[in-house]
Amino acid sequence: MMGKSALRALSVCIVLLSGPSLVHAQGNAAAGKEKSEPCAGCHGEDGNSNAPIFPKLAGQHASYLAKQLHEFKTEKRVNPTMTAMAEPLSDEDIDDIAAFYAQQKITVEKAEAPNALGEAIYRTGNASSGVPACTGCHGPDGSGIPSARFPALRGQYAAYLEKTLNDFKSGERANDANSIMRAIAAKLSDEEIAAVSSYTSGLR
Template identity: 70%
Template sequence: MGKLRFWMGLLLAGGVALAHAQGNPAAGKEKAMVCAGCHGEDGNSSAPIFPKIAGQHAAYIAKQLHDFKSQKRGDPTMGALAEPLTGQDIDDLAAYYSQQKITIEKTEANALGETIYRTGNLKTGVPACTGCHGFGGNGNPGAVFPQLNGQYAAYVEKTLRDFKAGERGNDMNGMMRALAARMNEAEIKAVADYISSLQ
């Protein structure tokens, strides 16, 4: 009986902690004003080099902001903006952006990109992107794998090149670095084009 109470107490405490960790979208909207210059008022950036964060999983947004804050993910601009954020600020921003609707441009699907995204490249050991990001590019919020569908091709290209060069290293167990290192430039561009076409 004592052990049961102990575990019940832990579960209840965990539930309280999770409830406290949830962000406030209304507060996040106010705090997002400084983000609008690059990411747009609703998280749909107008410049293809800046990622769309509208509709992105809250857990993923929060992880990236924490990584920028701790400099685990290096970027001078984002590091400076994230440094003063509190945990609650991060949760609020993540909650706000996750509730926005991503704007997806209509583009032609890239055949090579679709093949690599769906089945990978057995010859070079590149796994299918669907394993983590899903067939529709919806990601996996539980595993903190991001939603990709409708993301700008230019941003996806830059991200894959950064992983390939080891300039970005906040991926789980180095998975993205290992994957991108096996991709050539044509494959990177093709996959990025295909991802941008996913609805």
């Protein structure tokens, strides 16, 4: 039988999957390599950024990357720099760039061990505060669910994951479907956010 945390995580995913169609066009990765050249300064030539303040794009699902670029372009996700980068891109450009990065291999960060708190939050959540397990939407190994545009988290910089959770918690980032991530992050303590970010970064 499923535990309460697992059931909550499943219900989160069902809610998100009940949204608009998630059909995503296939891009041309070869064309995307050339089109991604302006992105290399922050995200690296192969999508592995050198600075933890910039997310790694290598190995991320094309469907998720395309969604983020469209939302930067329309300012649904607020970031002046990324909006300026995305605004000139056509739908085809976005699909091509997303396809290129999706085919790259992410460099996985070394996990800090032991990290019992981070592992507990990721795998079982926190029943007392109503936080569901991260595995429900991001998978046991952090690989995400591309058909639902749930991002892969494994190998991402811990600092970037921590910033993302804090941005959802504060409401600075608000492009999550049905406010799911904002609702979850609001229930996490600063200690839990740091711990689960560190643990998730080292998943393989």
